[in-house]
Amino acid sequence: MGRYVIRRLIQAIPVLFGATLLIFCIVFALPGDPIAALFGDKRPDPAIAEVLREQYHLNDPLLLQYWYYISGVLFRGDFGVNFADVPVSQIMAGKFQVTLNLALTALVMEAVIGVGLGLWAALRRGKATDTMILASTLLFISVPTLVTGFVLQLLLGVKLKQWTGADIFPVAGTFAGWRSYLLPGFVLAGTSIAYLTRLTRTSLAETLRADYIRTATAKGLSRRRVVGRHGLRNALIPLVTFLGADLGNLMGGAVITETIFNLQGIGNQLFQSVYLREQPVVVGIVTILVLIYILANLVVDMLYALLDPRIRYE
Amino acid sequence: MRVTKGAQIVAGTALLALAVAACGGGASDSGGTAAGGGDTTPVRMEIGEPQELLVPQNTTETEGSEVLAALFSPLVGYDENKQPVEEAAESVTTEDSKVWTIKLKSGYTWHDGTAVTAADYARAWNYAALQDNAMSASYFFGRIDGYEDVHPGEGKKPSAKEMKGLKVVDDLTLEVTLAAPFSQFKTMLGYTAFYPLPESAIGPDGKVTQAYGEQPIGQGLFKLDKPYKKGTDATIEASVYDKFPGKKPSNWTKLQFKVYTSAETAYNDLQAENLDVDDSLPPSAIASAKAALGDRYFDEPDASIGYIGVPLKYNPDFQDVQVRRAISLAIDRKTIAETVFSGTRAPADDFINPAIPGYRQGACDACTYNPAEAKKLYDEAGGPKNIEVGYNADGGHKEWIEAVANNLRANLGIEVTPKPFEKFQGILDALDGKEYKGLFRMGWAIDYPAAENYLSPIFGTGAIESGSNYGGYSNKEFDELIKKGDQATDAAEGLKFYQQADDILIKELPYIPVYFYRSNFGHSTKVKNVKLNLLNQIDWADVEKA
Numbered sequence: 001m002g003r004y005v006i007r008r009l010i011q012a013i014p015v016l017f018g019a020t021l022l023i024f025c026i027v028f029a030l031p032g033d034p035i036a037a038l039f040g041d042k043r044p045d046p047a048i049a050e051v052l053r054e055q056y057h058l059n060d061p062l063l064l065q066y067w068y069y070i071s072g073v074l075f076r077g078d079f080g081v082n083f084a085d086v087p088v089s090q091i092m093a094g095k096f097q098v099t100l101n102l103a104l105t106a107l108v109m110e111a112v113i114g115v116g117l118g119l120w121a122a123l124r125r126g127k128a129t130d131t132m133i134l135a136s137t138l139l140f141i142s143v144p145t146l147v148t149g150f151v152l153q154l155l156l157g158v159k160l161k162q163w164t165g166a167d168i169f170p171v172a173g174t175f176a177g178w179r180s181y182l183l184p185g186f187v188l189a190g191t192s193i194a195y196l197t198r199l200t201r202t203s204l205a206e207t208l209r210a211d212y213i214r215t216a217t218a219k220g221l222s223r224r225r226v227v228g229r230h231g232l233r234n235a236l237i238p239l240v241t242f243l244g245a246d247l248g249n250l251m252g253g254a255v256i257t258e259t260i261f262n263l264q265g266i267g268n269q270l271f272q273s274v275y276l277r278e279q280p281v282v283v284g285i286v287t288i289l290v291l292i293y294i295l296a297n298l299v300v301d302m303l304y305a306l307l308d309p310r311i312r313y314e
Numbered sequence: 315m316r317v318t319k320g321a322q323i324v325a326g327t328a329l330l331a332l333a334v335a336a337c338g339g340g341a342s343d344s345g346g347t348a349a350g351g352g353d354t355t356p357v358r359m360e361i362g363e364p365q366e367l368l369v370p371q372n373t374t375e376t377e378g379s380e381v382l383a384a385l386f387s388p389l390v391g392y393d394e395n396k397q398p399v400e401e402a403a404e405s406v407t408t409e410d411s412k413v414w415t416i417k418l419k420s421g422y423t424w425h426d427g428t429a430v431t432a433a434d435y436a437r438a439w440n441y442a443a444l445q446d447n448a449m450s451a452s453y454f455f456g457r458i459d460g461y462e463d464v465h466p467g468e469g470k471k472p473s474a475k476e477m478k479g480l481k482v483v484d485d486l487t488l489e490v491t492l493a494a495p496f497s498q499f500k501t502m503l504g505y506t507a508f509y510p511l512p513e514s515a516i517g518p519d520g521k522v523t524q525a526y527g528e529q530p531i532g533q534g535l536f537k538l539d540k541p542y543k544k545g546t547d548a549t550i551e552a553s554v555y556d557k558f559p560g561k562k563p564s565n566w567t568k569l570q571f572k573v574y575t576s577a578e579t580a581y582n583d584l585q586a587e588n589l590d591v592d593d594s595l596p597p598s599a600i601a602s603a604k605a606a607l608g609d610r611y612f613d614e615p616d617a618s619i620g621y622i623g624v625p626l627k628y629n630p631d632f633q634d635v636q637v638r639r640a641i642s643l644a645i646d647r648k649t650i651a652e653t654v655f656s657g658t659r660a661p662a663d664d665f666i667n668p669a670i671p672g673y674r675q676g677a678c679d680a681c682t683y684n685p686a687e688a689k690k691l692y693d694e695a696g697g698p699k700n701i702e703v704g705y706n707a708d709g710g711h712k713e714w715i716e717a718v719a720n721n722l723r724a725n726l727g728i729e730v731t732p733k734p735f736e737k738f739q740g741i742l743d744a745l746d747g748k749e750y751k752g753l754f755r756m757g758w759a760i761d762y763p764a765a766e767n768y769l770s771p772i773f774g775t776g777a778i779e780s781g782s783n784y785g786g787y788s789n790k791e792f793d794e795l796i797k798k799g800d801q802a803t804d805a806a807e808g809l810k811f812y813q814q815a816d817d818i819l820i821k822e823l824p825y826i827p828v829y830f831y832r833s834n835f836g837h838s839t840k841v842k843n844v845k846l847n848l849l850n851q852i853d854w855a856d857v858e859k860a
Contacts, residue, residue, distance in 0.1 A: 036739040038365070039450065040375065041706075041757055042782055043742055046468040051448040084366045085524065086544045094546025150578070158586045171586045172579045173548055173572065262579045264548050275708075 080280030105185030118200020367527025627786020702752030
């Protein structure tokens with residue numbers, strides 16, 4: 001088991017290198033001049049642009065630029081600076097904090113609400129509850145995050161406070177501690193909750209039809225034990241797979257939610273940095289995201305073994 | 315095998331690591347307590363993230379300027395008549411518009427307690443001008459004698475470290491010699507680039523230190539409470555500097571800038587009273603803001619202009635002035651301002667903006683909407699049958715450029731194609747590379763509030779090489795009038811010549827002015843007496859808590 005984990009982690013190293021080089025090349029290939037972008041709608045002073053290009057090694061060939069970057073990371077733990085000379089490590093530390101809070105809030109909501117509703121629907125299959133849950137998930141899947149975000153922000157953030165004076169859901173920012181993440185977490189999790197509900201329902205409904213469930217029931221086990229221990233545990237494998245893969249999406253793909261709720265997170269930063277062609281920032285963030293994907297997948301694989309004793313890793 | 319303890323620990327540890335990392339945040343956001351009199355809950359102001367570290371000489375964008383304006387006191391401010399008046403300066407005088415004597419008020423101190431001297435100004439300006447320092451505001455000092463020595467241009471090494479036109483006469487007197495007379499120099503001095511720098515700002519390597527950029531020491535009304543960690547901090551916090559000699563707010567002491575990425579979100583926060591001053595209301599909210607904010611909503615002229623640029627240098631099709639007149643007459647500016655921009659713009663009728671002295675209402679006769687006349691002129695002049703209109707797709711210009719294209723198509727009976735470019739720079743590169751020769755979207759935000767700033771940097775012959783004259787317009791008579799205006803011995807006399815130069819532009823239409831920007835801002839019920847100055851910055855000393 002331990003050796004399996006170590007092997008997986010060693011395998012991650014070339015993946016990480018490949019990812020950095022690939023992203024570095026992609027950002028390099030983007031059209032437009034990053035120095036000119038700093039000057040907005042004015043043409044930059046050529047003399048100043050020249051000094052800046054020299055300073056950020058932009059005149060050097062791609063591979064040399066990559067070497068400057070990767071040698072800094074490997075030998076000095078230095079992730080470089082953006083075009084305002086702010087260290088990328090400082091930017092990443094601050095923004096990942098926010099994004100991680102948001103993603104985990106969303107993940108917990110997904111797991112609790114999604115699995116909960118799915119379980120409920122599966123046990124009431126074909127009844128009114130089931131139909132209602134299915135219909136509402138359809139609604140959630142079809143309404144874009146942009147809409148749910150703005151509507152919930154206006155209703156629960158602005159209007160609720162104006163009408164009742166109660167400041168339960170902050171409109172924006174992270175000033176109210178964990179409460180700040182409830183609304184954006186829910187908005188971000190919205191679509192995934194709906195998918196997970198449907199997945200849980202289907203997976204559990206199928207498992208509950210299996211022979212060993214009938215056996216368990218026939219043995220006289222309580223319904224709670226039959227559903228929980230024998231049904232849900234076996235139905236969990238696709239759900240865990242979904243949640244593991246979703247963590248990566250939640251971390252990197254929260255641009256809209258982060259913008260609406262003014263969370264200074266990684267999605268937003270990535271968007272801006274790609275726009276400004278800040279190679280070190282983009283590469284740094286994407287590398288960490290790749291790392292998170294790899295770790296999340298590893299955890300998922302470990303959980304498989306935990307859930308189903310027949311799965312073994314050697 | 316069954317799951318071993320090992321696997322459980324690995325899985326558990328990874329999850330725990332994520333959870334622990336996640337818990338670290340949050341708590342650090344609670345505000346600190348403040349000392350001093352008055353109300354200590356901060357007045358909260360909306361900004362976007364400053365582009366650079368907070369160094370005045372490297373700040374040419376509005377967000378960073380907004381913050382720096384609170385930390386520094388400019389040499390001159392602007393009064394109700396939009397004229398420069400001394401603030402940190404005791405007097406700014408000249409005999410010939412070439413040699414300027416700036417006397418500083420005594421009593422100004424840096425936030426670390428040391429006295430502000432003329433040398434601090436010379437240091438800042440020399441630092442900004444020196445090419446090797448790559449300061450974005452460098453060009454502001456281009457008129458000072460000796461600028462060529464420190465900023466010789468691309469591929470050349472500076473032959474001096476300091477401009478010979480800057481002379482520190484004594485602790486409170488600075489003598490500035492310009493390379494050529496410039497009657498509007500005093501007006502320039504209110505801008506961010508002209509703030510001083512303390513000695514401690516410069517590190518042993520001769521550059522402004524990282525630490526200074528995070529926590530600049532100013533000589534203005536507010537002092538930063540702690541370093542601003544760009545990319546991490548969602549707020550910038552400042553308190554009134556108790557030794558500031560000028561006017562202070564009457565009943566509050568703390569100022570907080572909140573960094574927003576979305577104007578819609580900031581507006582929602584304003585409505586929920588989590589924000590006190592918001593000067594970038596989203597166009598989508600303008601209609602509802604009037605009703606929602608009532609007398610807390612303001613709509614004032616802003617000094618920026620939007621044009622349709624004409625590539626005179628690149629395309630012979632537009633050489634005939636009648637073609638340009640026809641295009642101008644075919645644009646329905648009123649509808650664009652009121653409908654496309656929901657009233658956040660005003661129809662342009664001069665090359666000088668109404669916010670600035672020198673504007674004459676209705677000066678541009680070809681800026682009216684007259685489709686019949688336009689069609690007639692265009693056909694007579696035999697204008698091109700196909701026109702492209704380029705715009706940068708990153709700045710919300712698509713809608714109005716399409717409106718202009720529709721106007722031209724309908725009124726001139728020609729084919730018009732809006733052409734998106736990724737960034738504005740892309741249009742200029744394409745023009746230079748002869749890959750594109752159509753009309754283009756152009757905008758101008760002033761560097762200093764003088765009529766001259768709408769003329770020579772955009773239309774002067776000298777600005778083709780080194781300025782923002784992207785269309786390549788060149789007119790000797792125009793250049794001559796600008797020169798006369800520059801040489802005038804007082805600003806008012808200079809203005810007469812600038813207006814004559816403006817008349818030439820109106821006649822020739824090197825660009826076609828379409829709209830003037832307007833500032834839309836609002837504030838919460840917790841503050842009152844919020845006003846924007848000519849540079850679109852808040853006069854904090856006047857703001858009161860309600």
